[in-house]
Ligand SMILES: O=C(O)C1=C[C@@H](OP(=O)(O)O)[C@@H](O)[C@H](O)C1
């Protein structure tokens with residue numbers, strides 16, 4: 001990662017972008033593939049992997065579970081030799097840093113180990129919810145420390161069987177349980193006790209598990225095991241939203257290479273939201289292009305399935321010709337920060353009429369004034385608000401280094417649009 005200053009000024013583009021970009025590997029796919037590979041006897045090679053704080057946290061986590069990892073960041077490749085966690089009797093600790101996926105995915109896998117595993121993370125992660133996955137692991141027969149937050153200690157064996165878990169806070173609890181499912185003695189049958197958010201991420205879990213030889217039928221996994229494989233990871237679709245958003249904001253064209261019609265990532269649907277606003281979207285087997293030139297119109301959209309792109313849309317909505325209402329995302333108040341409050345507060349700081357409600361926000365178009373944006377230790381605040389700087393002068397991003405969570409070279413890649 002390039003050295004970043006404490007505050008970064010974003011220079012407006014001198015002309016509309018006409019660019020082709022390939023963001024780094026998907027965080028979500030990398031962290032699933034790392035875990036499945038770590039649970040598979042034999043050696044798997046992952047290509048196109050993301051190297052960022054969240055995936056380094058998972059690399060550390062799978063090593064703590066006993067897997068052998070050999071990472072080559074320059075080649076975006078990781079070789080993983082898996083182990084059967086049910087043989088792991090030594091005590092272990094996992095530092096999940098700020099990573100929701102690492103922590104929520106590794107807890108069920110760690111609970112397969114007869115040794116004790118302590119899972120902890122940053123103060124930010126300690127404030128995020130863990131109650132549903134910890135309760136489900138207690139249901140499934142693991143020994144789990146009391147409480148609903150990190151640090152948490154888990155210990156197997158994990159008999160499995162029927163478990164109940166909520167879906168309305170995060171889909172990551174369900175994904176984590178499913179991935180440990182084949183190694184639970186009795187397999188796993190999950191019953192959701194509330195409506196699931198972020199649904200495409202559970203489809204992604206099924207797809208990655210299938211690539212490693214495990215089928216999920218509905219929410220049921222039979223006892224069995226993973227098979228080591230070589231696995232290619234697509235570029236990150238949430239990261240791509242900033243470049244597609246840039247095309248919309250600056251009235252140009254951006255192609256994202258590597259995100260084709262067969263993408264496993266729900267966030268590619270962000271392009272469809274831009275299409276509803278008036279942009280043109282073109283898809284091929286291995287790319288996604290957004291071009292914009294005319295007026296952008298506000299939309300009323302439920303983003304419960306693609307909530308990592310809600311802040312991107314908030315930035316784009318500033319330049320539309322009518323208000324944009326985003327619904328269905330109350331649960332993003334418990335991500336890296338309260339993202340609803342944070343994005344509304346920052347846009348208001350720039351003089352934009354932005355209004356929050358319990359379930360989302362409304363952005364009224366306007367002309368942002370020169371502003372130093374706070375970023376709340378949230379990579380997506382930094383990346384999305386930087387889009388305003390591509391069109392409006394005097395936009396500064398405080399603590400730009402927070403993008404290291406998922407996209408260390410984001411600002412270098414953004415500068416390539418000019
Ligand atoms: O499973 C995943 O890889 C993710 C699921 C989503 O979280 P929630 O299910 O908590 O909404 C998303 O916001 C996160 O960035 C990654």
Ligand SMILES: C=C(OP(=O)(O)O)C(=O)O
Nearest residue numbers: 098099100101308335380
């Ligand atoms: C919510 C996010 O991450 P996580 O939940 O994996 O920490 C994100 O990357 O926007």
